[in-house]
Amino acid sequence: MKTPDYIHFTDTPAETLQKVLTDLAPDKVAYLVDENTQKHCLPLLGLPEDSLVIAIKSGEKHKTLDTCQHIWEQLTTAGFSRKSLLVNLGGGVIGDMGGFTAATYKRGIRFVNIPTTLLAAVDANIGGKLGIDFMGFKNHIGVFQDPDAVIVSDIFLKTLPARELRSGFAEVIKHGLIYDQKYYEQTSASDFPDLDWNDVIRQSIAIKGAVVAEDPREGGLRKILNFGHTLGHGIETWYLNASKSLLHGEAIAIGMILEAYLSYKTGKLSLQEVNAISDYLTGIYGTNELPPLDEVMKLMGQDKKNVGSEIRFSLLERIGACLYDVTVSAEWIRESYKFYENLK
Ligand SMILES: NC(=O)c1ccc[n+]([C@@H]2O[C@H](COP(=O)([O-])OP(=O)(O)OC[C@H]3O[C@@H](n4cnc5c(N)ncnc54)[C@H](O)[C@@H]3O)[C@@H](O)[C@H]2O)c1
Ligand SMILES: [Zn+2]
Incomplete structure (x- = not known):
């Protein structure tokens, strides 16, 4: 069985991310996190202090159009162009919703997923299904699109409940x-x-x-x-x-x-x-x-x-x-x- 070639397995996600970003050469990068991945996972990426971090509230109930609007606003305010890139650092909620906001912002910018839950690593981040919940229905609005890279490391699982x-x-x-x-x-x-x-x-x-x-x-x-x-x-x-x-x-x-x-x-x-x-x-x-x-x-x-x-x-x-x-x-x-x- 062949693993898709945009998937990078690593024990050193910070280094792998830098390599991936060098290859993709975006003009701007933002990091989408929730409060838990901001606390536990973001420090493992060793980013410069002035990195653009978009933090949202964790949980399925925030996988909504309202949260997407908040993300699109942040990207717009930061002057994101079609050459910019979003890094989704989190579980399936961050991956599905971050991917969806990236795939629709200015008709689509690139995005990289870094799964931090087991579910996101083995499932949600693989296969290109992106979306949000709507009117009480799960993943009701969305698109298909593969990430430009997925950086997979079991290091993140150490803090997972x-x-x-x-x-x-x-x-x-x-x-x-x-x-x-x-x-x-x-x-x-x-x-x-x-x-x-x-x-x-x-x-x-x-x-x-x-x-x-x-x-x-x-x-x-x-x-x-x-x-x-x-x-x-x-x-x-x-x-x-x-x-x-x-x-x-x-x-x-x-x-x-x-x-x-x-x-x-x-x-x-x-x-x-x-x-x-x-x-x-x-x-x-x-x-x-x-x-x-x-x-x-x-x-x-x-x-x-x-x-x-x-x-x-x-x-x-x-x-x-x-x-x-x-x-x-x-x-x-x-x-x-x-x-x-x-x-x-
Ligand atoms: N796109 C797909 O093909 C696909 C497939 C399966 C599931 N999904 C979606 O995935 C979502 C569920 O994903 P999930 O279970 O990862 O949920 P999640 O993203 O809500 O993460 C679960 C919880 O763990 C916290 N967390 C994440 N990483 C952590 C870490 N390393 N340390 C400490 N806390 C951490 C989060 O803040 C959150 O509170 C659902 O919305 C589901 O619809 C999508
Ligand atoms: Zn499932």
């Missing part, structure tokens, strides 16, 4: 389940969080990179990355709208259990395999309250992956392989809910 690390790990589990049985077996054999994160990040990026390279615009194969995300996104959105706390990966962990069960209903996975997957996931994530199913179904109706009114799923064909565009009955979804509720 354990709950955030665990959240990002859900995507790692997903990568094994949908694409690479050996990787799944290898990661699930170790006790989380005692893993070699450098190695995990490389393997996950290679998997996501390979899938995206084959199908950048999600016409087909890329949809397998949505395993666990159809119901998972609905659940995440419900929690977000209810101002209750559930991280992306925590929602996806629930979604993967529900959708593993749906994979069993389609005759692909055995019930034994579903039980093994759900034992592994609940061992790490516990169980959470499920939102009312009719509300999740309504939210799923807005899913960008839908065609017309039909809701389509990406379901496991076996451990290490995934099918996409599978339609399932509402009855099976109800059953999957019951399966999850009985895990408690």
Whole structure:
């Protein structure tokens, strides 16, 4: 598997960033951070005092048009031209929103992502999907565009709260389940969080990179990355709208259990395999309250992956392989809910 060539793995991100900036030769550079990455990650870049830092409030609830406006204003005030560049230093929120503001400012300026969460390193920063939430719907407004560089280092994970690390790990589990049985077996054999994160990040990026390279615009194969995300996104959105706390990966962990069960209903996975997957996931994530199913179904109706009114799923064909565009009955979804509720 070939890793996209704009990705730089490094133990010395400050040096790598300087090399990348020398190559890209922008006329101006700004650094987008939130309060946590400003405190914990920005000092690791060893920047001059007078660097232009745009700081926003952390969290998904700030991944909005209002925050974009604030960023565009800062870029405008600083006299950013089409030769300028934005460095997004943070998790998936900073990467998605910073990329979106860069890709739309003056019809697009260059940007570099430096992921500081596991989720951003293995998933959000790879594959060119940029965007913001709108009217209560996740990633509702956005564009596709690859960053000019992604600088990846596990050094940033040292200050990441354990709950955030665990959240990002859900995507790692997903990568094994949908694409690479050996990787799944290898990661699930170790006790989380005692893993070699450098190695995990490389393997996950290679998997996501390979899938995206084959199908950048999600016409087909890329949809397998949505395993666990159809119901998972609905659940995440419900929690977000209810101002209750559930991280992306925590929602996806629930979604993967529900959708593993749906994979069993389609005759692909055995019930034994579903039980093994759900034992592994609940061992790490516990169980959470499920939102009312009719509300999740309504939210799923807005899913960008839908065609017309039909809701389509990406379901496991076996451990290490995934099918996409599978339609399932509402009855099976109800059953999957019951399966999850009985895990408690
Ligand atoms: N574009 C894509 O393909 C894609 C894929 C998956 C997820 N996403 C998006 O990613 C977002 C979630 O990303 P996330 O989980 O990284 O969330 P996040 O960006 O909100 O970061 C999580 C928290 O960790 C803090 N933080 C970040 N790095 C830190 C560090 N090194 N030390 C201490 N604290 C740190 C942040 O300030 C924040 O409070 C969602 O908006 C989701 O939609 C996008
Ligand atoms: Zn995800």
